Amino acid sequence: xxxxxxxxxxxxxxxxxxxxxxxxxxxxxxxxxxxxxxxxxxxxxxxxxxxxxxxxxxxxxxxxxxxxxxxxxxxxxxxxxxxxxxxxxxxxxxxxxxxxxxxxxxxxxxxxxxxxxxxxxxxxxxxxxxxxxxxxxxxxxxxxxxxxxxxxxxxxxxxxxxxxxxxxxxxxxxxxxxxxxxx
Numbered sequence: 001x002x003x004x005x006x007x008x009x010x011x012x013x014x015x016x017x018x019x020x021x022x023x024x025x026x027x028x029x030x031x032x033x034x035x036x037x038x039x040x041x042x043x044x045x046x047x048x049x050x051x052x053x054x055x056x057x058x059x060x061x062x063x064x065x066x067x068x069x070x071x072x073x074x075x076x077x078x079x080x081x082x083x084x085x086x087x088x089x090x091x092x093x094x095x096x097x098x099x100x101x102x103x104x105x106x107x108x109x110x111x112x113x114x115x116x117x118x119x120x121x122x123x124x125x126x127x128x129x130x131x132x133x134x135x136x137x138x139x140x141x142x143x144x145x146x147x148x149x150x151x152x153x154x155x156x157x158x159x160x161x162x163x164x165x166x167x168x169x170x171x172x173x174x175x176x177x178x179x180x181x182x183x
Contacts, residue, residue, distance in 0.1 A: 002035070003050050010054045014061035022147050023154070026059035026099040032089050042088035043115075048123050049081060052113045055097035056127070068146045074131040074138050079108055080167050083125035093117060102126075103156030104140055110160055128164055 010028070020026065036051065038044035043051070056076070060066040069076070089095055095117040102112045108128040115123040131138040144150070170176045 003053065007054060007057065010057055011061060011066075014058045017058070017062055019064070020059070020062045022059065022063035022065050023101060023151055024059075024063070026055055026062060026097075028055050028058045028097045028099070030054070030095060030097060032091050032093045032095070034091065036089075037091050040088075042090050045083075045085065048083060048085075048115060049125065051115075052097060052099070052125055052127070055099035055113050056111060056129075058097075059099045059101075065147055069131065072138075072142075072146065073133050075133070076129050077132055078127055078129050080128040080164060081125055082163065082167070083123060085123045087117075087120070087122045089115060089117060089122055095122065101150070101154075103154055103160065104143075104150065105156060105161065105164070106140065107137075108164065109143070110156060126160065126163070 030051070032043055036043045036047050038047075057066070060069065060076075095115055098114040098116055100112055102110050104110065108130055111127045111129065113125045113127065114121050131143060
């Protein structure tokens with residue numbers, strides 16, 4: 001909810017920006033706001049992932065996919081994400097969120113996103129997402145029918161497959177009991 005109004009604003013502003021392919025790279029210019037920082041006066045580690053949502057929305061809106069998704073009743077959800085930090089973004093600093101799709105498997109669409117300032121990567125994340133409806137997940141066949149086929153040279157790195165397998169929780173149709181011992 002903390003980025004609700006900022007997300008709505010970005011959804012509107014993205015419509016005024018140049019069009020791009022869903023297979024291209026979105027570059028969203030932003031500035032670090034007081035609501036983005038923590039007590040150490042830099043973007044809070046959790047806020048990076050929330051801000052990266054704005055980059056994915058920018059890519060979807062500018063490519064026209066967002067409108068297609070809404071017509072079909074599809075909603076994007078995140079299934080997993082990992083982030084690495086290199087430098088801190090501080091209050092008032094200008095930066096861009098660079099976003100691109102890096103591949104698919106049978107369960108997810110994978111994005112790479114970077115926070116870039118002065119030509120340097122400050123943070124990088126990999127996000128596994130799904131498109132869902134009230135009836136369940138959207139298949140790749142349905143996605144490609146709307147988006148078009150991905151570029152032939154788009155191959156998901158093997159380490160992403162391993163990360164997804166090693167990081168995922170059981171399906172919602174299977175139990176995932178919590179059984180830590182207490183001391």
